[in-house]
Amino acid sequence: MTPFTPPTQDQLLAIKVNAGIGELSQSERFAAAEPDMVEAIVEGVGAFAAGEFAPLNRIGDLEGAKLENGVVRLPDGFEAAYQQYVEQGWNAIASPEEFGGQGLPFTLACNVIENLGAANMAFTLLPMLSVGAIEAIEHHGSDAQKSKYMPKLVSGEWSGTMNLTEPQAGSDVGALRATATPIEDGEHAGKYLIQGQKIYITWGEHDLSKNIVHLVLARLPGAPEGSRGISLFLVPKYHVGEDGSLGARNDVRCVSIEHKLGINASPTCVMSYGDNGQCIGELIGAENRGLAAMFTMMNNARINVGSQGVQIAERALQQALYYASDRVQSARAGAPDRTPVAISEHPDVRRMLLRMKSLTEAMRALLYYTTGQVDRGTLGDTAAGARGDVLVPMIKAWGTDTGIDVTSIGIQIHGGMGFVEETGAAQHYRDARIAPIYEGTNGIQAADLVTRKLGLENGEVYAALMADIARDAAEEPALFALAGDCAAIATWMRDQASLDDKLAGSVPFCTMSAVAVAGWQMLLQKRAVEAGEAAALAAVKPVTTRYFLDHVVPEAAGLKAAATAGSALLYELTAEQLAG
Template sequence: MSYTPATQDQLLAIRVNAGIDELAKSERFAAAEPDMVEAIVEGVGQFAAGEFAPLNRVGDLEGAKLQNGVVRLPDGFAQAYAHYVEQGWNAIASPADFGGQGLPFTLACNVLENLGTANMAFNLLPMLSVGAIEALDHHGTPEQRAAYLPKLVSGEWSGTMNLTEPQAGSDVGALRTTATPITEGEHAGKYLIKGQKIYITWGDHELAENIIHLVLARTPEAPEGSRGISLFLVPKYHVKPDGTLGARNDLRCVSLEHKLGINASPTCVMSYGDNDECIGELVGAEHRGLAAMFTMMNNARINVGNQGVQIAERATQQATAYARERIQSARAGAQDKSPVAILEHPDVRRMLLRMKSLTEGIRALLYYTAGQTDRGVLGNEDAKMRADVLVPLIKAWGTDTGIEVASLGIQIHGGMGFVEETGAAQHWRDSRIAPIYEGTNGIQAADLVTRKLGLVGGDAVLSLCSEIVRDASGERELAALAKDCADTAEWMRSEASMDDRLAGSVPFCTMFAVAVAGWQLLEQLRSVESGEYPALAQRKRVTVRFFLDRIVPEARGLKTSATAGADLLYALDAEALAS
């Protein structure tokens, strides 16, 4: 199925929810003027539809393959990636000192939204590179930044994150990969890296000239747990002093994971130092690897939440097109008994409106989060703290919602949705990874009710709830939901044990995310009612109303679960629970 960029809805969210006009008043983001913003959103939409979208289905069917030690992608991927690099899309928000355009992160989110809606698996390649650029820009030495950033910014080289190991899972502190200092010879001052990493997205491929791996490892006699982890830069090919590529480093892709979805994304098992010759460079301070990695992790989590928007938009477009074309049964109660398009049946209408309103809701939350992130970069500490609160909401609820919308898309297709020929099932299969990586959604919810709830004595969360209550004038359910969120947060802070907090963390994260999304959709509705984006006015009146009248009341029902405590979860001992 073809992909039509949601350009007008994206522009509305960028202007209203991210507040791009305000960002453009700063010296740093002065180039983000309306004409520039429109050119980027329209241009990357056209590029995504023309270059990435046609490869989505073949990428799913053929997938990445490991052949004689080389990772191969289907025909067309190399050409599309080369065009992506040539047109400069990788450099949108990258540092200007190294060839980037230095534009707001908000616009980089839009680039990824369009590319990922067109082809989620392919989009993981630039998404990981953006994170590597950020980590090196913040923690690399001047020499490392000069040597690696220009090519990463252009996209000629790609980047990866190497955290997980077979025995560690989400417990990164349990990793065993080692980094031994080199004291003599041409590599003195660097490290010998040895170990194995799993689930490395785009860990090997031939689309970029070089791959810059950011690898977590332990130096000798490092403290146990996460306090003893350091971050290392390990290139696929060594880089000579003049910037040209040298010999291949001692690293390899051992195998590709056989996955439920995102088949065109080579998810690699990577082995480092099989011949004891893998050379890496320390990034940042020794034993401060997690801090350096989390520089890229926060934005990476926003970008994963973005994937919820991407898959929801694509699934909604396909389901809508199918519902218009599929003729089946007369409308119940109609005088005319002729079969009609299933779009005319009430329950199909309900599903389609749910898909559309949820997609618009997570998009509004995405760009609100991105805009707060950009304000944090400009030095606004309150915005930075608010972005910290919002990250688990967009990552967790955004990706859960992507799955829900993709599942509804299958339902609208009926039996044809369950067979692979229509492509509807691919969206659900692709979507299912997003709640797992970059910290599972349970970890996001736990972060919300522990670290984020503790920011400024709870005020970072409570002030957001209060702002929604004040601004939701006339919207009783939305204001009540925000009040429910505040009450739940107060209970967690003052009465609940840690087990109680964690037991209610997921429903609390969901209800809080729905409250913020509903608030931001209300802002969109007010904007179009004032005469802006007239092409969206008719639809927004209905989709926002659906969200406020149907989705928000559902979220209010989660308060009971969020405050139920942990006692029932431990009413059975481990043996009884497992029986």
Template structure:
């Protein structure tokens, strides 16, 4: 497997141009995000990821996580790398200063996870889930809970998880059955006894962190049916004493680890709570308000899952480029010299490489545009917060789909060797496949875009985005046309289409929107390099942006018919005939 080289210059360009980090650094809250600090973080975490996380990627895939006598074991080297991650403070970048964090923009925390995930996607899921747990407790936990759990979560000494899914529920969180009985007397009075089973719990158990803080959805007695009756509980692996030291183990355990297509070093656990009726948890927020609290964590996770498309795209592209430079096969078509050349000289390989690079750089631009809007929302800019809400389903759905496409092209460039596990190209393809399923499948993301997000501010939250885009992209005919198509479809969905028709066209519409916004963000980068920014990558950037605007944008425009076709044909056959 090709070593990971951090794409520092392209990251810095996206952070400056698409996230607008310089503007954020001029605010009081983010004043520490000075240009020198930003560069030091991006360069430093890139070097750390390449040196500590990347060498474990292949061994993690081959050996994987194992459950032995009730304990989850990781391959040699993981514990040491995680300890170094904690020691260097990378987990605390954007966490609250009051609890030991550095208080820097979310944009920079995204960069930390981008580098770590590109180096080792499976390993990166551990800190990624902890970041979400921190945010959920920061917004919804009591002062006591924050004081107890946040400092150790922020440092990374403890890790966090998200426990939603149950065997019978799947994506329908409202169908969960885990219970939480209030405790009236004794040492745990005021807390709850948690009982139930959760599945697909990423990093649900391990020995790398000293404690694991599980955020668990469950129902209290007499709670309303469906999602209205869900509460959120913090359930530590080890009880925490009043002085912050660890007490005895809580009544929870990993029952088994899933045998997965990829991300083998990430222990995906079936977790059992309360086998002995002694699992103790604390309510987070109010009873029956758990889903809102969990969505705080989930929204953060959806952005970072979207970033997984960038991560896999970058790693697969780097490996494909190295192979294309080294693999010699056939002479150049039409050349009088019949000497075999490196395959990078052949036109179709060039096409594939440019597609990989353009898609990956595009995903990165969309990621940091979204992150920058989140940061502005944190500063009190309601319009930016609303725009971030609109962008999240586009980023999560499109980037994770594209991550698979780019990884697949990487296998193709390797030819038959790409289908052979020893090259490592197949690992990227296998690892990437989970991302469109994580944190609400991509169909759910698209449905969210055409229902809740399209309904925000009477549709103006979506329409204003494309109006601004169209105004700024006036000189780019294909991009302008795509933006206008997106606006027209949004109005049709809002004003005329039935719910079935909107949902039937939601995935192609989401793709169109994501490509349009990404093209816009790449256009901003192109203008920036023409003005003198990022001279080291300016020549390549001009070509990859042009490829995206001239090839990817017109492809997305072709989805209009599908986005507006309606649901009629989908229901032309009844379910029995359709599945016969």
């Protein structure tokens, strides 16, 4: 596996052009995000990721996490690297200053996660989940909960998890059975006894942080059925005193860890709460409003999962470029000199490399455009906040699907050597495969787009987005046409299509929408570079943008028929006929 080199110049371009960091820094809240600070963060975390996280990527895949006597152990080097991450303050980038954070834009926190994840995707799930826990407690926790838990979560000394899924429920969170019983008296009066089992809990147990703060969905006695009766509880691995000191172990344990296709160094745990009837938790927010509180952390988590598509694509791209330049085989077709050349000189390999690079850069452009809108929403720009909501399913779904496409191409470039484990190319593909599944499958993301996000402000939020693309793409026929098709399909879905028809076309429509926005943001990057921005990318960016606009955008336009085909054909066969 080749070393990781952080793509600093392309990241800085995306942060400047797509996120608009200069505009964000004009606000009082983000005034510290000046150019020197931004460059220092991007360059600094890139160097840290390459030096500390990247060397552990391969050993993490080969050795994985292991459950020993109820404790999850990681390979040598993980604990030291995590402690360096905490000591250098990378966990605190965007957290509130009152709890020890730096109060910088979410955009820069996403850059930290992007670099760490490209270096070591499995390891980076640990801080990524903690960021979500911080978000939920900040928005929904009591003042006492914030003062007790936030400082050490912000520093990274403690880590956090999300506990939604149960064996019988899957994606249907409303079917969960975990219970929370009020404690009426004694030292824990006012708290709750938590009982139940949760599955697929990422980094639910490990020995890298001193405490683990679990955010757990459960039902109170007499709660309404379905998702309306779910509350959110904070359940620490170790009890926490009023002064923040750690006490005895709580009645929560890891029953087992999953044996997975990839991300082997990320322990995916089955967690059991209250086996001895002594699991103590605290209510976060209002009773029966747990799902809303959980979605606070899920929205940003979905953006960071979309970032995983960028991360793993970047790592696969770098490995494919190295291999293709080093592997010598055959003469160039039609060349008078029959001397074998590096395979990067052959047209089809060159096509694959350019496709990988173009897709990776386009995903990054969409990622930072999304984070920039989220940051504007934080500053009180409701229109930008709503646009960010529309973009979330696009970056999560298209970003992770495309991450798989890029890692698959990377294997293809390696040829037979890509299919064997020794080169490491297969690890990227295996690691990437989970991202379209967790934090809401990509089908759920597409459904969210067509059933909820298209209706925001009577459809004006999505319509304005496509209008902006059409305005800036007037001289780019394919992109202009794609934006028009997306707008027309959105109108049809809102005004005419049945629910089944919307859902049947949701995935291709989500892809079309994401490609339209990504193509637009690439176009803006190209124009910025041609105007003198990012001189180091002057030769590269126009070519990768041209490839995306001339090849990827027309492919997305071809999905129009699938997006509008309706659902009738899907049910032409009965379930029995389909199986026969």
